Each structure stands twice: as C-alpha cells, then as structure tokens.
Amino acid sequence: MRVDVLTLFPEMFPPVLGASIVKRAIAKGLVRVEVHDLRDWSRDKHKKVDDRPYGGGPGMVMRPDPFFDAADDLRKQEVGKPHVVLLSPSGKRLTQPEVERLAKKPWLILLCGHYEGVDDRVRAGLADEEISIGDYVLTCGELPAMVLVDSVVRLLPGAVGDERSPKEESFRDNLLEYPQFTRPVEIRGMRVPEILRSGDHVRIGKWRRLNALRRTFSQRPDLNDESSNSSD
Numbered sequence: 001m002r003v004d005v006l007t008l009f010p011e012m013f014p015p016v017l018g019a020s021i022v023k024r025a026i027a028k029g030l031v032r033v034e035v036h037d038l039r040d041w042s043r044d045k046h047k048k049v050d051d052r053p054y055g056g057g058p059g060m061v062m063r064p065d066p067f068f069d070a071a072d073d074l075r076k077q078e079v080g081k082p083h084v085v086l087l088s089p090s091g092k093r094l095t096q097p098e099v100e101r102l103a104k105k106p107w108l109i110l111l112c113g114h115y116e117g118v119d120d121r122v123r124a125g126l127a128d129e130e131i132s133i134g135d136y137v138l139t140c141g142e143l144p145a146m147v148l149v150d151s152v153v154r155l156l157p158g159a160v161g162d163e164r165s166p167k168e169e170s171f172r173d174n175l176l177e178y179p180q181f182t183r184p185v186e187i188r189g190m191r192v193p194e195i196l197r198s199g200d201h202v203r204i205g206k207w208r209r210l211n212a213l214r215r216t217f218s219q220r221p222d223l224n225d226e227s228s229n230s231s232d
Contacts, residue, residue: 001031001105001156002078003149006070007112008049009142010035016146025159033149038112041066041073050115059116067111067122074109082107084128085148086118087141091130094148098131102148103155110148112141174223176216178208 005013013035016022025031039047043065050060071084083105092098102108111118111127123130133144153159181192195207216223 001103001153002082002107003031003033003152004074004082004107004109005033005035005112005145005149006038006067006109007035007142007145008038008114009112009140010037012142013146016150021154021159022150025153025156028158030156030158031153036070036074038066038070041069043069053116057116061116062113062118062122064119064121064126067118067126071109071126078107080107082109084109084111084126086111086113086123086127086130087132087144087148088113088118088123088130089132089135089137091132093135094131094133094144094151096151099148099151100155103152108152110141110145112145114140174216175212176220176223178212179215 007013013033017026017033017035022031022033026033038049042049048063049066050062053059053061071082075082083102085102085108087110111122131144131148133147138144181196185192185197193207195203198204
C-alpha cells in the first residue's frame with residue numbers, strides 16, 4: 001500500500017510514523033507513507049496556500065490549486081489511480097467497516113484541511129470521499145489523517161504480530177471487545193474470572209462472546225442501533 005499525505009504541518013507526522021505497528025509495517029515494506037508539504041505547490045511567491053473567503057466572513061480558506069497541482073504530480077509517480085480522501089468534519093464517520101474498506105485500497109492520498117476549511121471545489125473535483133473521525137471540531141486535518149493511517153495500516157497482512165488480534169478487537173460485528181485480564185490473578189480484592197484460567201477454550205469463547213455483548217449493550221447501545229439500521 002502507498003499513502004500520500006498533503007499537509008501544512010509535515011513535522012507533526014514523524015512521531016506517529018516512527019513508532020509501534022506503523023513503524024514496523026513501513027520497515028517491512030508493507031506500506032509506504034509519504035508526507036508532503038502543501039506549500040511546495042503554492043503559486044504564490046510567499047508560499048501562501050490560503051485566501052479570504054468569497055462572500056465575506058471570518059478566517060481564511062485553503063485554496064484549491066495547491067491540492068489539484070499536488071495530486072497531478074503524485075499521479076505521475078505511480079501506476080494506477082489513487083483513492084483521494086478529504087479529512088473533513090462534514091464527511092462520513094470513520095468506523096471499523098470503513099477502515100476495513102480503505103485498507104483494501106492500494107493507494108490513498110489524504111488531504112488535510114486547516115483554517116476555516118477547504119475550497120469546496122477540492123471536495124467536488126478532487127476527493128473521492130470525505131471522512132470525519134467524530135462529531136467535534138479540530139484545529140486541522142492532520143490528527144484525523146494520523147488516526148486513519150494507524151487504523152488502516154494495522155489491518156495490512158503482516159502488520160500485527162498475531163494475525164488473530166485485528167479479528168478479535170472492538171467494533172468487529174458492531175461489538176466492543178470482551179474484558180481482558182493478565183497476571184497477577186488477584187489485585188486489591190479483584191480476581192481474574194476462574195473460567196479464563198480453566199483451559200476450556202469452548203467455554204472461554206462463549207464467556208467472551210457473552211461479555212462482549214453485555215459490555216456493548218451497557219456502554220455503547222448505539223452500536224446495536226447502527227447494526228440494525230445497516231441491515232435494513
């Protein structure tokens with residue numbers, strides 16, 4: 001997989017790309033992540049990439065031309081068509097099924113917004129889709145881009161040491177993950193459930209499924225609503 005990120009703040013990405021699963025996936029050659037400074041495609045002598053909004057209003061809007069020019073140059077570097085994602089609060093919410101879908105794309109270009117937003121022609125004429133990581137406002141699109149990269153890369157075959165891990169995590173089948181325990185057996189009066197130390201994997205599997213259901217209905221009943229709506 002190849003991922004290109006167009007951003008005003010490339011310096012934000014090295015700590016994320018240089019640690020944990022993403023770092024190992026890059027080292028293994030499972031994914032290539034390139035972070036590009038959008039100012040490199042500015043047509044302004046001062047490297048500006050924003051301007052005042054038509055119609056008036058506060059703040060500045062990111063110009064469309066650097067995004068289009070950058071995407072054109074990137075397309076010349078690779079065979080195939082990239083899937084272009086605009087990180088935007090107005091986009092569809094990033095869920096685990098969406099992550100799984102994006103993980104199958106061989107090439108992603110992520111567009112990070114800033115200021116009062118991005119000229120809408122980027123959405124209409126360049127982006128294949130808009131994605132949001134939640135119903136709240138962030139200063140810029142860099143953090144959502146990092147979230148997307150991390151969530152997608154860990155699903156690539158070989159990225160996680162134990163291939164079972166991504167299949168047993170939260171939000172699979174719209175369920176939260178079952179409770180997890182490790183040593184010591186007891187701490188401050190709280191003990192690891194006996195069944196998890198029984199060695200009976202059939203009973204353990206049933207216990208985990210039941211407690212995943214209980215935890216989901218208790219803490220995230222909306223996930224059950226979403227599952228019902230998606231099956232309509």
